[in-house]
Each structure stands twice: as structure tokens, then as C-alpha cells.
Amino acid sequence: MIHKRLGPIARRQLLRRDLLKGAAGFAGAGVLAGTFPRLGAAQADEWTLAISMRSLANPYHATFAAGGEAYAESVGAPFEVLITEGNSEKGMADIRALLARTGGKLVLNVDPNDSPDARVIVEECQRAGAYVVTQWNKPDDLHPWDFDPNYVAHMSFDGVPTAQAVAEALFEAMGGEGGIVALGGILSNVPAIERKIGLDNAIAATNGKVQLLDFQPADWNETRAFEIMQAWLTRFGDDIKGVFAANDGMAIGALEALRQEGKAGAVPVTGIDGIEAALFAIEAGEMAGTVAWDPNWTGGIGLALGHAVATGKIDIAAEPHSHREFYGTGIVVTPANLAEYRAMDTSLDYGDFWGKSPGQIQYRG
Amino acid sequence: MASGSLAGQRNRFARWRGLAPVGVLLLLCVVITVISPNFLSFSNLVRLLSGAAIPLVLVMGATFVILMGSIDLSVEGVVALAAVITSMLVLNDFTGADLGLLAVPVAVVAGGAIGFINGFVHVRLRIPSFMATLGFGFAGVGVATAILGGFTVRIADRGFRELALGRFLDVPFSVWLAGMAVLVAWVIQERTRLGRWVYAIGTDEVTARHAGVPVERTRILVFTLAGLFYGLGGALAAAQLGQGHALMGTGRLFTTITAVVVGGTALSGGVGSVLNSVVGVGIVIVLTNGMVLMGIPPYVQQGVQGLMIIAAVALALDRSRLVVVK
Numbered sequence: 084m085i086h087k088r089l090g091p092i093a094r095r096q097l098l099r100r101d102l103l104k105g106a107a108g109f110a111g112a113g114v115l116a117g118t119f120p121r122l123g124a125a126q127a128d129e130w131t132l133a134i135s136m137r138s139l140a141n142p143y144h145a146t147f148a149a150g151g152e153a154y155a156e157s158v159g160a161p162f163e164v165l166i167t168e169g170n171s172e173k174g175m176a177d178i179r180a181l182l183a184r185t186g187g188k189l190v191l192n193v194d195p196n197d198s199p200d201a202r203v204i205v206e207e208c209q210r211a212g213a214y215v216v217t218q219w220n221k222p223d224d225l226h227p228w229d230f231d232p233n234y235v236a237h238m239s240f241d242g243v244p245t246a247q248a249v250a251e252a253l254f255e256a257m258g259g260e261g262g263i264v265a266l267g268g269i270l271s272n273v274p275a276i277e278r279k280i281g282l283d284n285a286i287a288a289t290n291g292k293v294q295l296l297d298f299q300p301a302d303w304n305e306t307r308a309f310e311i312m313q314a315w316l317t318r319f320g321d322d323i324k325g326v327f328a329a330n331d332g333m334a335i336g337a338l339e340a341l342r343q344e345g346k347a348g349a350v351p352v353t354g355i356d357g358i359e360a361a362l363f364a365i366e367a368g369e370m371a372g373t374v375a376w377d378p379n380w381t382g383g384i385g386l387a388l389g390h391a392v393a394t395g396k397i398d399i400a401a402e403p404h405s406h407r408e409f410y411g412t413g414i415v416v417t418p419a420n421l422a423e424y425r426a427m428d429t430s431l432d433y434g435d436f437w438g439k440s441p442g443q444i445q446y447r448g
Numbered sequence: 449m450a451s452g453s454l455a456g457q458r459n460r461f462a463r464w465r466g467l468a469p470v471g472v473l474l475l476l477c478v479v480i481t482v483i484s485p486n487f488l489s490f491s492n493l494v495r496l497l498s499g500a501a502i503p504l505v506l507v508m509g510a511t512f513v514i515l516m517g518s519i520d521l522s523v524e525g526v527v528a529l530a531a532v533i534t535s536m537l538v539l540n541d542f543t544g545a546d547l548g549l550l551a552v553p554v555a556v557v558a559g560g561a562i563g564f565i566n567g568f569v570h571v572r573l574r575i576p577s578f579m580a581t582l583g584f585g586f587a588g589v590g591v592a593t594a595i596l597g598g599f600t601v602r603i604a605d606r607g608f609r610e611l612a613l614g615r616f617l618d619v620p621f622s623v624w625l626a627g628m629a630v631l632v633a634w635v636i637q638e639r640t641r642l643g644r645w646v647y648a649i650g651t652d653e654v655t656a657r658h659a660g661v662p663v664e665r666t667r668i669l670v671f672t673l674a675g676l677f678y679g680l681g682g683a684l685a686a687a688q689l690g691q692g693h694a695l696m697g698t699g700r701l702f703t704t705i706t707a708v709v710v711g712g713t714a715l716s717g718g719v720g721s722v723l724n725s726v727v728g729v730g731i732v733i734v735l736t737n738g739m740v741l742m743g744i745p746p747y748v749q750q751g752v753q754g755l756m757i758i759a760a761v762a763l764a765l766d767r768s769r770l771v772v773v774k
Contacts, residue, residue, distance in 0.1 A: 140693075142599055306685075311736075318741050
């Protein structure tokens, strides 16, 4: 509520400072969670809220955790952050320890390290009587309605239309035609595949006006992107009219390679994820767009929905499938709507679980 | 008579073997140029140099550690921490600091401090360098994460960024700086006792000890030296990407160790030199650049890279000195 009275930028700053202060505490909590049973913390009548995710070292997950914490604070519930460090075994061990410690009175909002982990986590939660919401990664044949009521929901973002939309923003910045180069993620990875499909769709829709000169996976890594962009400048030179990157980190890497040649701003670049560095590059006229996910929303609403089911406010088994597996909204941010995006109200209505969702999750064979 | 000619043959082969990495590098350049003549254009050579600057600085540190028969896996952690420290000390959007180029020596010293801790723990607590450096590498990323909470510091200091963006004789300053790092490393290797001790320890630590080489002190010094170079690498990474965050070092470890080994420095210690590592960086950078130029499909690239590493090591390895292979 305090946040409401501040301007949007100040609010972001505040969020960021809070996070910085909280980060060390989070890390400590993660370590402790698996080690010591905390005396007296788990009162029988209180639900513990927890977030499990890969790392605090990237903005997406740091904001995801902050969203969860804000909800826990709003209801005064105990809150934990578990970090998998990219290790599925550690992730599951920490969840088991927390299930044991809370006696199953747990609402878990988890971004599983790997798709197969989701099944194990859901089964463990059901056995313990806990409630779980999953994010991004799960096997296609694992559905919340098969584990009523404990597997509350699965939330994700659809990479195909968002990548297509940001690619279209790139083409527009290029004047609608010319050659582009594209940097992808690790191609065994669902978001990377979806974003590539979205790009291909956008290119196909130009009827040959835009050509893909080359596509290289840069492993989501900015240094790799920097090196590949350098080689592209040699190979294609001025034929490159635009650069599409499947995440903002790679977009920044490519942008810095362009800057070294004095071409920053002359060749439009787009990314995906909506990190601050990308927003500033858009403001500086050096990037043509990005897609802002809403990890604050997935973190907060994921826990709010699980908590509502756990406390009997919602009968989740009676909800339609579109309320059990649903997408969040990715916002395409371009120079045209940057100011509007920055001014957007980021406070959440914890009673509105599905209002921001564009629909049910699609499975693409 | 027979044994004499065999020894002669071996000698000739040994001389030829020392040049194997250079041969590999030249062969690569020829093949790439034939397929994609742009490779030898001046602007691409400058791009290659600017891409090589940070790896060069990093391998200067790693080479001494490997020459000693140890390994240093802390590269990514130290680079990340040094980059974060640098980004927080120059004009930025996160702290009020504005030290400009003075941030570079601070980052170098910070890197050296982690290197010293690496060496100290490795020597005094007798923890294998593999584990000690792995642990402190993770700790470096952890500290950087704790400082920033997953966020990125944006560098607003144009003067500082000139390190990567500014040019002298059409070549970025970072490349000149890397050249100086190579010179310093070469002088240490060739002209100081420390350099000779490193070879002595790497060749046979027991004999070195009997000969009066202060093994413990040398080890700690070498890890500290490595940390200083990584610290400089981190500062340059911050200048190149204009930011600092906890994952800035990602991917650097693989490039660094690969470059050292491909250059012909043996992981078993005692064989190699900083100049070998310069050639090694050349091979790695030329290969990365060349495969994109030649349009080799991404997943074939990984395979080619792996095969190149094995081929280069196989060519450079002096099997007559190997007692066991483990």
C-alpha cells in the first residue's frame, strides 16, 4: 500500500532495494530450510507459503520471489524461499524437508528445475496434503485435474505469440524489409523452441520481405552472443538490418558488439524478458523492443491461488481446465509504449486469479 | 647405433611437436580464409583481437597454475565478482561511486585477494586445488548474488567504457592492455625466480623441494597472481558489456582451460608457456569466429570444437615423459 503512493520508478527502485536487503536473508533461509527444524515456527493452524526456483542471481527469479513474499506479507503468513541451484535433487530434497517440517501445511509455488521434477514434486505434495502451483516446466501429460485438489494449477507464458509480436516490432523498426540475424537459446529447451517458432511465423508472414540470414544458439549467454555478433558483422556486414535475440541478455551482448563498431542504435535489436538493461536500451533508442513477463504476478498470484484453495475459499476441483493450466500475459515493450509500461500499476489484486490470463495453455506436439 | 637414431628421431619430433599448436592455428586460418575470404579483412582481425582480449588476460593467470600441475576453477566466480565490484565503483545506476579508471586496480586487487585465499586454503589446509578453487569460485558468484540480489548494475561511465570502446591505432585499448598482461606474464615466466620455481614444481615437486624451492610460498603466490589476472579480466568484461551482474563469468572457465590446453601446456604440469597459451586463445577465438563465417551448423560446431581440443592435445602431448595416464 505504501508502494501505491510513490511514482512507478520510485516503486521499482523501492522493490529493488528491498530485494537487495532481502537477498542475503533469502540465501540464508534457503540453506537453513534444509538443515534445521525451526522450533515453534510451524503452528498447526497456519499455512507456510514457499517459493522454489533455480537461483536468485537473475532478475526474473528475484522478482518472482519478491512477488511471493509480498503476498505472504499481505496475509502475515510464514514465507520460505528454496533455491535449487540448478540441481533437481537439491530442489526435491529441500521440498521434502519443508513438507516434513510443516507437517504438510504448505502452499508451494514452484518453478521446477526440469520438467520431470514436476511429477515427483506434485506426488510428494499430494501425499503430504500440501497444495502446489507449478510454473513453466512440467511434462505435457501431467495435469492439475488428475491430482485434485492438491495440484492447484500450472502457470506459464506462451513464447510463440510473444516472440512473434516482438519480431514484428523489430521488422517495423527496420522499415519492414531486409536481412536479420537471430540468436536463440539452448534448443532442447521449451521457451527457446517456442520463441524460434514465433520468429519463424513472423518471418513467414512478411512473404519474403524479411530474410533470416543466420540463426545461432548462444546458450542464453551474452558473451557468446557478443562473439557470434562479431563474426556476423564480418560475414554479412551491412546486410544485417536487424538482430532478434531470444532473451535480453543475448540482445545486450549483440548490442555491445554493435557498439564497438559504432553501430549501436543504427541496427535495431530486440530481446525478450524485459530486464532493466533492455528497458534502458529501448529508452536510449538502441533496442527496438522486448517482452516483459510478469514474474511479480506469477510469484504473488500463484501463492494467493494455492492459499485460497488450502484455506477453503475456492473449490478448485470445480473450476474449468482454463483456470487450472493458464498463461500469463507477456507485454511487448517498444519505444512507443515504454513510458506507458513504466507507469503501469504493478500492484496486484490477490482476489483476481485469472483476470490477467489470456487463456488456457496449448500443447504443440 | 640403433638407439642413437631412435633418440635422434625423437628429438626431431620433439622440436616439431612444440610448434604443433602454431601449425594448427595457421591451418585453421588457411582453411577459413579459403572458404570465407572476409576472415583476413582488417576489420575482422580487429574483431578477433577484441574478442581475444579478455580470454588472453584470463589464460595468463591460469597458465601458471596449470604449469605448476594444479588447476584453478575459480575463474568464473572471480570474473563475476570483479566485474560487479568494478561496475559499482565507476559511475553507475546503483551506487553513488564515481572512481572512473581507479576501479580497475581495485578489481585487480580484489581478484588477487580471492586468488590468495585459494592458494592459502589449498596449501595450508592441504585441500586439492581442484576443490579449493571450485569452492571459492562458487563463493564468488554467491557474494556477487548477495550484493545485487539478482539485478544488474548498469555502467554510465563513458570514460571507463573507453577501455573496450576506445581505440589506439584502430585497435581497442582492451587489446593493448591484454598485450601488456601477456608481456608481464612472459617476463615473470622468463626473468624471475618465481617463473623458474613454477616449472620446477610442475616437473617434479619432490625434487624441487629438495633443491630448496619454497614450494608452499610459490603455490600461494601463483594462485594470487592468477587472481590478479582474473580481476583484470573481470574489469574488462564490465567495460565490454557495460554492466555488472553475478553471471558475468559464465562460460569463461571452459574457454580459459581449453585455450591453455589446446596451446600445448600439459595439465600434468611442467610443460608449456604463456606464449603457448596465447596461441591457444588464438585457436579458440579463430575457431569460434571461423565456424560462424563458414556457416557451419550450430550443432556440428560443438562437435568440431570437441574434436579440435582432442586433436590439439594429441599433437602437443609428449608421451615419452608420461609414466601413467589418469
